[in-house]
Amino acid sequence: MGVFDEADDWRERTLEDVLLHCRDLVEDPTFPTVARFRETGGKVLGHFQVYFPEEIAHAAGMLPVKLRGAPLDPDHAESRFGSYLCSIVKTTLELPLAGHLKLDLFVSHPICDAARNLAAIFSRNFAHPSQILYLPQNANSSHTVTYLRAEYARLQADVEAVAERALTHEDLRASIAVFDENRRLLRELYALKRERPWVVAAEDAYALVALAGMLPREEHNELLRWVLPRLAARGGKAEDRVRVVFEGGFCEQPPFDLVRVIGRACYVVDDDWLIGLRYLTDDVGRTDDPLHALAEAYIERSSYSPVQHDLRKPKEEMLLARVRGADAGAVILAAAKMCEPGLEEQVAYAQSLEAAGVPFLVTELEENMTSFSGIELQLETFVENLLFA
Numbered sequence: 001m002g003v004f005d006e007a008d009d010w011r012e013r014t015l016e017d018v019l020l021h022c023r024d025l026v027e028d029p030t031f032p033t034v035a036r037f038r039e040t041g042g043k044v045l046g047h048f049q050v051y052f053p054e055e056i057a058h059a060a061g062m063l064p065v066k067l068r069g070a071p072l073d074p075d076h077a078e079s080r081f082g083s084y085l086c087s088i089v090k091t092t093l094e095l096p097l098a099g100h101l102k103l104d105l106f107v108s109h110p111i112c113d114a115a116r117n118l119a120a121i122f123s124r125n126f127a128h129p130s131q132i133l134y135l136p137q138n139a140n141s142s143h144t145v146t147y148l149r150a151e152y153a154r155l156q157a158d159v160e161a162v163a164e165r166a167l168t169h170e171d172l173r174a175s176i177a178v179f180d181e182n183r184r185l186l187r188e189l190y191a192l193k194r195e196r197p198w199v200v201a202a203e204d205a206y207a208l209v210a211l212a213g214m215l216p217r218e219e220h221n222e223l224l225r226w227v228l229p230r231l232a233a234r235g236g237k238a239e240d241r242v243r244v245v246f247e248g249g250f251c252e253q254p255p256f257d258l259v260r261v262i263g264r265a266c267y268v269v270d271d272d273w274l275i276g277l278r279y280l281t282d283d284v285g286r287t288d289d290p291l292h293a294l295a296e297a298y299i300e301r302s303s304y305s306p307v308q309h310d311l312r313k314p315k316e317e318m319l320l321a322r323v324r325g326a327d328a329g330a331v332i333l334a335a336a337k338m339c340e341p342g343l344e345e346q347v348a349y350a351q352s353l354e355a356a357g358v359p360f361l362v363t364e365l366e367e368n369m370t371s372f373s374g375i376e377l378q379l380e381t382f383v384e385n386l387l388f389a
Ligand code: SF4
Pocket: 049, 086, 087, 088, 089, 111, 112, 113, 114, 115, 251, 252, 307, 336, 338, 339, 340, 341, 342
């Protein structure tokens, strides 16, 4: 029996029922899959946005859980932060403070001023260890991969201490193979979104990706292996809808209802939602030195986000490549409220889209927003202008 469902027979259900269960799990702020994993005696590593080498936790038998905030009021966490900060840092702390999520190790990255202090705040509030992973600030130095390998080795020692077991190269290679398969399956899902967006609703695709961050990856692979061919077998044909790329979901996530609203108005053919789970764009592969291979993949074969700085990957060009790659006709350019890196990049993105003649809609998001009438109206006008121009 796995943690995806209490029943063993989910494969006997219809595709629609399984997708409904996926959406319910992702919308549930009590993380039932993580609680079930703990009941079996497993330990949990929570990692804050954006990218984290989950293979290291997996190899030690821990469940790596992507901390992506939650649509809840940060009643307990509010007193630990200034009111001027983005929502995701508060709700991420709220999850364990409110007893929804129990961790054995917390890891964050100093991606911005708000996230910089998260590990320190966690360590003042919880008995479990909290760590900072310093992903390289300069991806263009010839020493970057060596530096990052050493940083991963330091993290591995913390993981080993919590998991109470030493990792071998073979443990890491086995985990990399599981995650390489997962990345291939997620790429397949995104290919489906691009090629036949009418067979997979935006919120279903979102839920399927998000589950990677809250299920043992073998189970997630099994789920995707079951779901993808059934989605691909769906019939239907393209409706007269605008094909859009959504940009601005690299850290704080749009609420599920917003994804649903956008998915009803347009075809979301590509996006950066939960990009950390899809950050490595190719297989890491089997090598003598798995930590080096993971570090090299992060530097050499990875996507982009406003918090990774690499001169070889100008973000404006990367966005245009994403638009062209998905044959999109427009972009929804969002930024989380109070998110400095996101707002800064939004300006540069807007300028390059304008120069390239790609229509775009600028908007903002907050994970616990509850009213969507404003954005629905904005979208309606945007889409009508494009369809009837
Ligand atoms: S949403 Fe923006 S400001 Fe908030 S933690 Fe993420 S990157 Fe930092």
